[in-house]
Amino acid sequence: xxxxxxxxxxxxxxxxxxxxxxxxxxxxxxxxxxxxxxxxxxxxxxxxxxxxxxxxxxxxxxxxxxxxxxxxxxxxxxxxxxxxxxxxxxxxxxxxxxxxxxxxxxxxxxxxxxxxxxxxxxxxxxxxxxxxxxxxxxxxxxxxxxxxxxxxxxxxxxxxxxxxxxxxxxxxxxxxxxxxxxxxxxxxxxxxxxxxxxxxxxxxxxxxxxxxxxxxxxxxxxxxxxxxxxxxxxxxxxxxxxxxxxxxxxxxxxxxxxxxxxxxxxxxxxxxxxxxxxxxxxxxxxxxxxxxxxxxxxxxxxxxxxxxxxxxxxxxxxxxxxxxxxxxxxxxxxxxxxxxxxx
Amino acid sequence: xxxxxxxxxxxxxxxxxxxxxxxxxxxxxxxxxxxxxxxxxxxxxxxxxxxxxxxxxxxxxxxxxxxxxxxxxxxxxxxxxxxxxxxxxxxxxxxxxxxxxxxxxxxxxxxxxxxxxxxxxxxxxxxxxxxxxxxxxxxxxxxxxxxxxxxxxxxxxxxxxxxxxxxxxxxxxxxxxxxxxxxxxxxxxxxxxxxxxxxxxxxxxxxxxxxxxxxxxxxxxxxxxxxxxxxxxxxxxxxxxxxxxxxxxxxxxxxxxxxxxxxxxxxxxxxxxxxxxxxxxxxxxxxxxxxxxxxxxxxxxxxxxxxxxxxxxxxxxxxx
Numbered sequence: 001x002x003x004x005x006x007x008x009x010x011x012x013x014x015x016x017x018x019x020x021x022x023x024x025x026x027x028x029x030x031x032x033x034x035x036x037x038x039x040x041x042x043x044x045x046x047x048x049x050x051x052x053x054x055x056x057x058x059x060x061x062x063x064x065x066x067x068x069x070x071x072x073x074x075x076x077x078x079x080x081x082x083x084x085x086x087x088x089x090x091x092x093x094x095x096x097x098x099x100x101x102x103x104x105x106x107x108x109x110x111x112x113x114x115x116x117x118x119x120x121x122x123x124x125x126x127x128x129x130x131x132x133x134x135x136x137x138x139x140x141x142x143x144x145x146x147x148x149x150x151x152x153x154x155x156x157x158x159x160x161x162x163x164x165x166x167x168x169x170x171x172x173x174x175x176x177x178x179x180x181x182x183x184x185x186x187x188x189x190x191x192x193x194x195x196x197x198x199x200x201x202x203x204x205x206x207x208x209x210x211x212x213x214x215x216x217x218x219x220x221x222x223x224x225x226x227x228x229x230x231x232x233x234x235x236x237x238x239x240x241x242x243x244x245x246x247x248x249x250x251x252x253x254x255x256x257x258x259x260x261x262x263x264x265x266x267x268x269x270x271x272x273x274x275x276x277x278x279x280x281x282x283x284x285x286x287x288x289x290x291x292x293x294x295x296x297x298x299x300x301x302x303x304x305x306x307x308x309x310x311x312x313x314x315x316x317x318x319x320x321x322x323x324x325x326x327x328x329x330x331x332x333x334x335x336x337x338x339x340x341x342x343x
Numbered sequence: 344x345x346x347x348x349x350x351x352x353x354x355x356x357x358x359x360x361x362x363x364x365x366x367x368x369x370x371x372x373x374x375x376x377x378x379x380x381x382x383x384x385x386x387x388x389x390x391x392x393x394x395x396x397x398x399x400x401x402x403x404x405x406x407x408x409x410x411x412x413x414x415x416x417x418x419x420x421x422x423x424x425x426x427x428x429x430x431x432x433x434x435x436x437x438x439x440x441x442x443x444x445x446x447x448x449x450x451x452x453x454x455x456x457x458x459x460x461x462x463x464x465x466x467x468x469x470x471x472x473x474x475x476x477x478x479x480x481x482x483x484x485x486x487x488x489x490x491x492x493x494x495x496x497x498x499x500x501x502x503x504x505x506x507x508x509x510x511x512x513x514x515x516x517x518x519x520x521x522x523x524x525x526x527x528x529x530x531x532x533x534x535x536x537x538x539x540x541x542x543x544x545x546x547x548x549x550x551x552x553x554x555x556x557x558x559x560x561x562x563x564x565x566x567x568x569x570x571x572x573x574x575x576x577x578x579x580x581x582x583x584x585x586x587x588x589x590x591x592x593x594x595x596x597x598x599x600x601x602x603x604x605x606x607x608x609x610x611x612x613x614x615x616x617x618x619x620x621x622x623x624x625x626x627x628x629x630x631x632x633x634x635x636x637x638x639x640x641x642x643x644x645x646x647x648x649x650x651x652x653x654x655x656x657x658x659x660x661x662x663x
Contacts, residue, residue, distance in 0.1 A: 064617030090620065159508060164593030164610075166410075166618025189411035192618040200510055200604050201593025203614065207478070214483050215509060 027054070028302050033061040034068020034081030037168050037223065038286045041104055041321050042081070045314045049306055056302040065168050066192065072098065072289045078299055080289035083168020084192065085268040097292040099341065100267045101307065101334060102285040104315075104323040107224040107252040108173050109234035109282070113212050114139060114154065119233035122147040122244060125273070125281055128237065129181035131158055131219060133188075134198040139217060147238075154217065161211045161220035164201025166193035172284040173221050176272040180240075180281075221282075224252065225322035239281045240273050251280035252324035260329050267334075283324075293342050300343025307338045384636070391630035393623050402630055408595045410615070415627035417634060419595035423605040424635070427512060427587065428580035431519035436573055438520075439527035446528075447535040448557055459532060466525035474589035477518045482509035482590055485517075490602060501599045508592065513601040515591035519583060523576035530575060534568030535561060567650050574646040581639060584609035608635045 032042075039062040046058035063071075065082040072080030073094045085100055110128060112121060123131075127143050130136045136143060140153040163170045174190040188194050202208040205226040212220045212232070224247050227234050236246045245251050258276035259269060271283040288307075294300025311331055318325040326334065388395075394402060398415060405416015442462065446455040486509030493503045538561050546560035562569075584607075592604020593614065608631050619625045 066616075066618040066620040069620050084620070157506065159506075164588070165614040166616075168618075191411045192620070193410045193615050195407070195409035195411065196594070199594070200508055201606075201614075202510075203588050203593070207589065210478050211510060214478075215486065 028056045028298055029059060030056060030079070030299055030303055030306075031059050031061075031077045032068075032079040032081060032288075033063050033071045033077045034289070035065045035083045035168055035286055036062040037083050037106055038081065038104060038323070040225075041314075041318060041323050044317055044321060045310055048314070048317070049309060052309060053302070053305065056306070058306070064166070066166065068289070072291075075295075078290075078296075078303065081287065082289060083284065083286050084171045085285075085287060086289070094291075098289050099292050099337060100287040100289060101337065102267050102287050102326060102330065103310065104318050104325060105252050105256055105271065105283055105285055106172070106323060107247050107255075107280055107283045108169055108176070108221050109224050109227045109232075109247045110219065110221055110237065111209065111212055111227055111232045111234050112219045113216055113233070115216055117151055117153070117233075120246070121151070121233070121235045122238070123235045124238045125176070125180040125240070128235075129177045129184050132160055132162075132177060132197070132199070133181070133183060134160070156217040159215055159218040160196075160199030161202055161208050161215075161218050162196050162199050163193075163204070163208055163221075165203050165207075167204075168192065168284070168286070169205070169221070169223055170194065172272065172282060175270050175284070176282045179270075179273040224248075228322055237281055239276075239279055241275050241277065241279070243277050245278060245280045247280050247282075249319050249322065249324045251278050252283050253327055254278040255280055255283040256285070256324070256330055257327040260327065263330065263333065265337075267337075290341060292340060297343050300341065304338060304341050304343065307341075308335070311335055311338070387629055387633045387636065391626050391633050394626035394630040397623065398627075398630075402627075403634065406597070408611075410619070410621070410624050413621065413623050415623070415630075417608070417627075417631050419597050420606055420608045420611050420631060421634065421638070422597050423512070423515075423591070423595075424581055424607040424609070424638075427515045427519055427591070427605065427607060428577055430516045431523060431580050432573060432577055434516070435520045435523045435527060435576060439524045439572075439576075440531055440569060442524070442528045443531035443535055444557060444561075446532050448553070448561065459529075462525045462528045462532075465521075466529060470522065470583060470586040471589075473518055473522055474586035477514060477586060477590040478510070481517065482514050485509045485511070485514055489513075494602075502601050505598075505600045505602045507602055508604065510590050510592040510604055511602050512591065512598075512605040515587050515605065515607070516601070518586050518590050519580045522583060522586060523580050526579055527572045527576040530572035531565070531569050534565040534572065537568070538564045567653050570646065570650060570653070574643070577642060577646075578639065581642070582609060582635070584613045588613055608632075 039060070042060050046060060050057065065084055068080040068082050069086060069090060071077045073090070075095065086098065091098055110123065114121070123144065124147060127136060137157055138155060139158055140155045145153050171190065171192045174188065174194050177188070178185040178190045188197065200211060202211045202220070205222045208220045209222055209226065209230060209232060212218045222232065234247055236244050239245050254276055255271050255274040258274040258279045259271055263269060267285065267287065269285070271285060273281045274283070290303065294303065311334060315325040315331065394415060398405065402415065402417055403421065404418055405414070406418050407414045407416045408419065442458070446459050450458060486507050490507035490509070490513070494507065497503045542560045542564055543556055546556040551559060587607055588610040591607065591610065593606050593610060594604035595606040595611070596603065598605070612628050612632055616625070616628050619628055
């Protein structure tokens with residue numbers, strides 16, 4: 001009996017070893033982990049790239065930006081992904097030099113539910129901050145009403161809904177609020193999860209959208225793609241240059257184009273509240289995190305090849321999935337950065 | 344004759360070696376559970392060390408939870424977990440015991456079996472489904488119907504004040520109640536079925552009505568088993584994450600009103616852990632996990648103490 005078991009175990013081991021060897025011969029497996037927000041576009045890229053280069057296979061786990069940063073720092077994955085750039089302290093914690101590679105941009109929209117008011121409510125960015133601080137409490141507050149002549153706003157308390165889970169969306173949104181309100185910076189600050197002065201917490205985009213949909217007189221924030229797909233009403237915001245801008249793929253890219261002049265070499269820049277006629281104010285990059293010095297020669301080479309392909313071809317797939325592609329001049333900068341990766 | 348004994352002995356010896364292996368395997372399994380628990384405890388303590396060092400005992404009494412300022416206090420989460428679970432059990436226990444009594448004592452056998460299988464079906468539903476049902480159907484109903492009614496008739500109590508959002512401590516309590524009822528019901532049903540027939544027959548022979556029979560013969564016999572069922576229910580309620588997160592409003596504030604949003608310990612871990620990038624934030628979340636483990640252990644210990652004192656009391660009663 002025991003002999004039988006050991007025999008079959010041996011056979012199994014041989015088969016497994018053969019399978020692994022065969023696979024290693026056929027394809028390189030590159031592991032990545034991180035942000036959930038860009039997951040749809042990344043998985044599209046990886047499946048398209050499999051047609052271009054069948055010898056490489058990408059495995060991406062969307063476990064959240066925080067998890068992605070932890071894993072790339074611990075070198076358990078070949079690349080990380082994050083919606084927030086790393087602080088100097090976090091960069092120092094990594095065993096090698098980590099490079100940020102911006103891939104696409106996303107926007108966050110302010111959504112609301114006021115019976116009788118369709119999409120396109122106009123809000124100044126300062127008013128958005130004061131609503132989330134709990135300083136503007138009624139929908140018919142003159143500060144809102146003055147921007148919306150002809151819209152009948154009800155005399156009802158505003159119910160604020162925010163994300164309860166830590167998220168890159170919250171990071172971009174609180175970064176934006178910090179940029180427009182000194183009081184927000186001082187009282188709350190920015191981060192993936194913050195101490196909200198007021199409001200209800202919903203889990204995920206779907207949690208916030210569900211609460212906004214179900215409850216009258218609510219206001220919340222969700223990703224642009226999520227709002228578009230689910231046809232949620234969203235507000236037009238007055239940006240810092242004094243222009244009314246509706247959220248769209250175009251106005252998202254415009255924000256990055258406006259930031260090109262002061263783009264740092266490591267791309268660690270916040271894109272909120274950029275100047276410009278068409279720049280939507282609540283916009284952010286999402287980044288891939290890779291080590292400048294790749295440990296594995298084969299994997300490093302394949303990864304760099306993919307990054308070049310992503311810039312040349314992948315960018316064109318972005319807007320179909322409601323992500324904003326990088327503006328051309330940023331693309332050129334990133335192209336140079338990718339060339340610095342050594343393997 | 345001697346032949347038979349010899350073969351017999353031989354068989355026993357073989358059995359003995361089998362016994363030895365069996366014993367060794369079970370001991371190994373039993374200890375592996377202990378080892379896993381110890382490893383978990385060790386890992387949790389070591390991961391939450393930064394938070395333990397910085398906040399110490401204040402962690403349990405602190406009211407502030409601010410990841411940006413790196414100030415962490417867990418009291419609102421402890422409050423939310425304990426209050427929501429206890430209230431849910433207070434509502435669920437009579438409901439579950441009543442259902443179990445109906446199934447075992449009152450309903451005709453067929454109907455009882457049908458009701459029992461329905462209850463077991465409830466226990467098999469994944470918690471995220473309860474959560475979705477809660478957020479799509481229950482909270483709008485609470486907001487539009489139940490909360491205004493409660494406010495109208497019981498609004499003078501501090502528990503039913505403030506604006507009605509739907510998502511609230513009340514919603515968390517109700518969803519937990521629905522989730523623990525099937526567990527308590529199924530176990531209570533088994534406990535009641537184990538009450539010997541003679542116990543019931545004796546009561547009826549003494550002229551007891553059905554209610555008196557249940558009150559004097561059935562319930563006291565099953566008392567400790569029912570308490571065990573309630574404790575298991577509490578275990579599920581306090582550890583429940585997904586469904587509660589979806590309906591409780593996730594706001595770390597302590598408020599007497601059941602209408603205001605609250606937050607529980609498992610919810611904050613589930614919500615924030617994936618995106619917690621600062622070491623102190625992760626440590627604080629681990630610290631909450633550790634607290635949850637300790638609270639669960641304390642509740643279990645208390646329940647055992649209660650069971651023990653009850654069974655001792657029963658034994659003394661029998662002697663008298």
